[in-house]
Amino acid sequence: MQRQQDGGSHDILLTGSNGFLGSQFVTPWLQRHPASRAACLVRAADDPAADARLKAALLRAGADRNATTGLDEAIGRARAICGDVGDPAAAWLDDVRRWREGGDGRPLRVLHCAANLSFRPGDRDAVRAVNIDGTRFMLDAASRLGATEFNYVSTAYVAGDREGEILEDVVGGQPPGFSNAYEESKWEAEALVRGHGARTGMPFRILRPSIIIGHSVTYRLSALSGFYKVVETMLALGRMPRTRGRVILLPMPSGSTLDLIPVDTVVAEMMALMDAGPSTLGHAFHLTSDTPLPLVGVLDALSPLAGLTIGQTEEGPVDKLAELVMQRLRHYAPYLGQIRRFDRRNVRAAGIAPQPLFDVEALRPYVTSFIGHAA
Ligand SMILES: NC(=O)c1ccc[n+]([C@@H]2O[C@H](COP(=O)([O-])OP(=O)(O)OC[C@H]3O[C@@H](n4cnc5c(N)ncnc54)[C@H](OP(=O)(O)O)[C@@H]3O)[C@@H](O)[C@H]2O)c1
Structure with a gap:
């Protein structure tokens, strides 16, 4: 990985830093930039409560990656700012300004990671409020604070229902459709970031992970992200007497793949891209797997761990049991049967090293570790 090229110390304003991805980013970033400081916007009743939430999340994230040295020192350079990305009153902007006076x-660099990740149709308004209005507000805040760059954590699934090769730079405008309001909101937020950049000259990067899983060394994670919700649902199905001893044939196009990426790989690629200098500004990057997994192989190998036997059919749902399984997994179905591949030309051009091979066997310990903790 490339080392810091930003020429020295900086302040960074982060959102989402007590979440799954953000909490794994903050202290490695501060350890990589030993003279820098972070202000982390955290929702809470007051500053002490925000501070407690942040510290707890950073310590948990450190434990999840077996961090041994330097964690407390890095946490000491992270300051919690009590606030909400959707807060139009923006009292927290003054808190950031006061914090900046000591800098x-x-x-000032910005990493906007906060989002509402709900796929539930009933959460549409809340998703749009955080992901679109919150991003608009963060862009405005970045300009008002005189930030030098805006890094936006998006998702590879702004591709919506596009299939085939998905390029990082947007070609052909908006996808024909989206699987849920979350994808759509992230697409619209990306457009806001680009529009703001064009209008104000604010340099930006768009960082698009696919499906994030636990840490590649410990397999642990501090939040139940999308992939694990699928495993959890499969565990619940595997406990139902009616699934016992039955082969459940699910309709999946052959060639479907699953794009999973360990959280520490996402963080390492984010850090390298953010430190790769001006050539990475103005671009989007797929923080996706170099080796997407064949879905049929994943289900073959891993569904027995959840007490299920799942097979593939090219037909529609063949029986009531398959219908039940599909109903339970309906929010995740768009991510399970992908006939697409995320291009990583921009990532390569930035000099990011190829990832180690990630095959079905490499996925197994993530699932067994999760099931062990869930039991
Ligand atoms: N997890 C994945 O597989 C995945 C894949 C692709 C992209 N991403 C992107 O990665 C980013 C981080 O996701 P994650 O998995 O870390 O999600 P997460 O664990 O749910 O974290 C979301 C973070 O956003 C914060 N947040 C939500 N609404 C907020 C608001 N109104 N004001 C301030 N903070 C708010 C949350 O704070 P609270 O604790 O207060 O709710 C939390 O810190 C998101 O932008 C997501 O779209 C994630």
Whole structure:
């Protein structure tokens, strides 16, 4: 991975830093930039409560990756700012300004990671409020604070229902459709980031992970992200007497793949891209797997771990049991049967090293570790 090229110390304003991805980013970033400081916007009743939430999340994230040295020192350079990305009153902007006064005029970078990740149709308004209005507000805040760059954590699934090769730079405008309001909101938020950049000159990067799983060394994770919700649902199905001893044939096009990426790989690629200098500004990057997994192989190998036997059919749902399974997994179905591949040309051009091979066997310990903890 490339080392820091930003020429020295900076302040960074982060959102979502007590969440799954953000909490794994903050202290490695501060350890990589030993003279820098972070302000982390955290929702809470007051500053002490925000501070407690942040510290707890950073310690949990450190434990999830077996962090041994430097964690407390890095946490000491992370300051919690109590606030909400959708807060139009923006009292927290003044708190950030006051914090900046102690920074000797060093540049301010922004990483906007906060989002509402719900796929439930009933959460549409809340998803749009956080993901679209919140991003608009963060862009405005970045400009008002004189930030030098805006890094936006999006998702590879802004591709919506596009299939085939998905390029990082947007070609052909908006996809014909989206699987849910979350994808659509992230697409619209990306458009806001680009529009703001064009209008104000604010440099930006768009960072698009696929489906994030636990840490590649410990397999642990501190939040139940999308992939694990699928495993959890399969565990619940595997406990139902009617699934016992039955082969459940699910309709899946052959060639479907599953794009999973360990959280520490996402963080390492984010850090390298953010430190790769001006050539990475103005671009989007797929933080996706170099080796997407064949879905049929994953289900073959891993569904027995949940007490299920799942097979593939090219036909529609063949019986009531398959219908039940599909109903339970309906929110995740768009991510399970992908006939697409995320291109990583921009990632390569930035000099990011190829990832180690990630095959079905490499996935197995993530699932067994999760099931062990869930039991
Ligand atoms: N997890 C994945 O597989 C995945 C895949 C692709 C992209 N992403 C993207 O990665 C980013 C982080 O996702 P994650 O998995 O870390 O999700 P997460 O664990 O749910 O974390 C979301 C974070 O956003 C914060 N947040 C939500 N609404 C907020 C608001 N109104 N004001 C301030 N903070 C708010 C949450 O704070 P609270 O604790 O207060 O709710 C939390 O810190 C998101 O942008 C997501 O779209 C995630």
